[in-house]
Amino acid sequence: MNYKMIVQYDGTRYDGWQRQGNTSNTIQGKLEAVLSRMDGEPCEVIGSGRTDAGVHSYGQAANVHLKREWSASEILEYVNRYLPEDIEVTEVTPAEERFHARLHAVKKTYCYQIGIGSSKHVFQRKYCYHTEEPLQVEEMQKAAQALVGTHDFQSFCSSKRSKKSTVRTIYEARVELDEESRMVRCIFTADGFLYNMVRILTGTLMEVGQGKRKAYEMEHILEARDRQAAGMTAPAQGLILVNVEYPQKEGTRR
């Protein structure tokens, strides 16, 4: 039986989503350990994609094939009892046998939180990157607009050139200032993201906000198809995977 799950986690103390050999300090590793124990059989949890070490999630999507038939509430109750306090499965839905959380994902939304000003953000400190340099949010927003659409995002990808396509479509990119919490949020929705793409996009937008780059340069950076043309990679701890979308009704069995 195939089940779709939504997984929330505070990534602070984990080595990212993906299980790595024998080290189990990953979200996938923790989920597989608990689900395998419940099902009495080894299982593989398939995420919509990896998140790096230190990245958080409000709504990662995953699926798992289990040997026995469980009700959604049985799974929810069991896994949340045995998962550590910083990982939670918030939803379980029986899925069609062929449903695959990575292959079938059509949209993802990420949010990058930048804590600004002199505030130390005591209660949000693990979920944002803090900078005291002033940010021109309107310039960042202008630069973000240039990213929307279908482009080759090679410049915003950390991994070496490979034969895989680096073309992606960004449906929405916006930069918001939250005055009350002294936070700037960069929010991106796309059909998919390359390795480190959101962090490099955000790092580049920050450089625009700091006046080190101009908003109109974004176009040239895209055209360069060269990682060196873009800005720094923003640190992992400010990044949150917000949501993963699938074609309507995809994956739900009942």
Next chain:
Amino acid sequence: MNYKMIVQYDGTRYDGWQRQGNTSNTIQGKLEAVLSRMDGEPCEVIGSGRTDAGVHSYGQAANVHLKREWSASEILEYVNRYLPEDIEVTEVTPAEERFHARLHAVKKTYCYQIGIGSSKHVFQRKYCYHTEEPLQVEEMQKAAQALVGTHDFQSFCSSKRSKKSTVRTIYEARVELDEESRMVRCIFTADGFLYNMVRILTGTLMEVGQGKRKAYEMEHILEARDRQAAGMTAPAQGLILVNVEYPQKEGTRR
């Protein structure tokens, strides 16, 4: 020179506000260590009141007499650079010499956060107490209303009977349900609180919400003047000191 400070902290890893002998794992201890180093003289930080081990603060007030004259921004910059990441001084104001953060406080507001439902509250887990028992919020709100006014709160105090008055005035008491974050908040404003008072008030309101007590019993609990008459002491981690008020202009020198 006397300075008023507003202090924010995540109390999770501290033994409360008050310095205890040689152990310095307290908020007061951390502040005094940094301020003494800056001023070159030992100093005493006077809080508006203690907070227990594990209790948090958005707006604790304190004052400190320093030997040298510093600008507010010099103090802010120095202390926030050397304080740990879970303590922040958010405001410094030069104060009249006679200003005393405890003696002059006229109102305090506390908020107790109860995480409800099956959610583990991954991102708020350290700032709430979690219960899966359903809570009748309207009954809790009714019970809270009976607490407003000037009463002897002996029943809601953990410490032994002493000669000190246990009469306090609660100006506002309300219970709110935040559907989105699955959180029930009990918010109290009073001229002062007895030892563990907010936690016992909240514990008792929770028992009303769980149907173990009736809202109309609050009056009898107050009249009993006996700790045994009230409910459990809610755990420290859900409690947040929100705000401390002083008479207008009190404490500000310029």
